[in-house]
């Protein structure tokens with residue numbers, strides 16, 4: 327009863343915040359795609375409305391917030407899934423992220439994808455396909471590396487077939503079974519034993535990754551390969567900015583390489599972005615070591631684990647150890663305007679609310695306690711609405727077949743990987 331009264335007291339303020347967000351949603355000409363997409367939503371095409379039953383207007387903002395959306399039924403369905411949660415950017419898989427081979431895209435898939443991109447006014451630069459989790463271009467075993475490379479190049483071809491411009495992939499995969507205790511949170515450490523099973527050094531793995539990228543750039547025509555920073559779990563390259571800088575330095579065609587910064591991975595790797603100063607210092611470090619011109623995308627995730635945990639455990643925005651305030655610093659930083667800012671938080675059912683909250687943050691000149699409380703309340707409510715199945719950490723593993731006793735495991739089971 328007490329919580330109901332509290333909720334009633336807060337309600338007028340929530341309405342006020344929502345009205346404030348709505349007021350700023352008449353879009354100027356600088357963002358014609360957003361304006362057109364809003365018009366499209368208001369027309370209410372039946373299939374696009376099906377998912378949530380309502381649309382939330384985009385705010386007048388140069389920050390392109392979106393989420394990783396489902397491609398169930400075909401890659402072309404990602405576009406409506408993104409539009410239905412008012413995403414101004416989106417990520418998708420181009421094939422199963424846990425299989426070495428998948429059926430090729432059909433001419434129909436490609437035609438529908440391109441048609442819907444136009445219909446919903448999404449520009450290719452705000453679409454960030456996510457690579458297979460199995461890819462490990464730094465694997466010192468030549469046979470396994472070649473297999474990863476094949477899977478990687480296949481993804482790049484799919485991007486080009488769909489007319490997409492950027493492709494995000496994990497710099498290295500994790501082999502959990504062979505994991506040793508990582509160097510916890512020491513972002514300046516040079517003791518990282520290299521990706522995969524520790525038979526290569528960091529420098530060797532970096533050289534192998536760059537060599538694969540150079541080869542891939544020659545095999546394909548235009549798609550930009552975007553390196554994602556890692557959380558530092560086990561034997562992993564890419565948790566430190568210096569690793570990414572070294573890879574980029576060895577890439578011949580610099581116009582074909584960029585970086586996607588994942589907030590959860592950064593935090594897990596020891597970059598403290600919780601305060602305004604922490605965020606500023608981290609961006610300065612990024613600029614000094616890599617260069618801001620290489621920042622092509624971000625993954626916006628809160629973290630289930632504390633600073634420098636080296637664990638890759640995403641949490642809903644505002645509900646984890648990073649906290650809502652850090653996202654306010656990011657969503658008001660002009661240096662991350664005009665690039666896809668993608669949610670990979672655990673509950674797709676809360677994406678629409680998280681996008682709305684992040685967009686609201688980008689319109690504030692300050693984030694006081696009252697606003698913060700109201701936004702957190704709306705996130706908590708959406709998590710509650712999503713219900714228990716979406717809180718399960720094992721959900722993602724559903725559908726992976728456990729090998730029966732005596733049965734030989736297939737290649738997918740041999741490789742362990744990091745989700746998102």
Ligand SMILES: [Zn+2]
Nearest residue numbers: 591638745746
């Ligand atoms: Zn992750």
Ligand SMILES: [Zn+2]
Nearest residue numbers: 588625670746
């Ligand atoms: Zn990510």
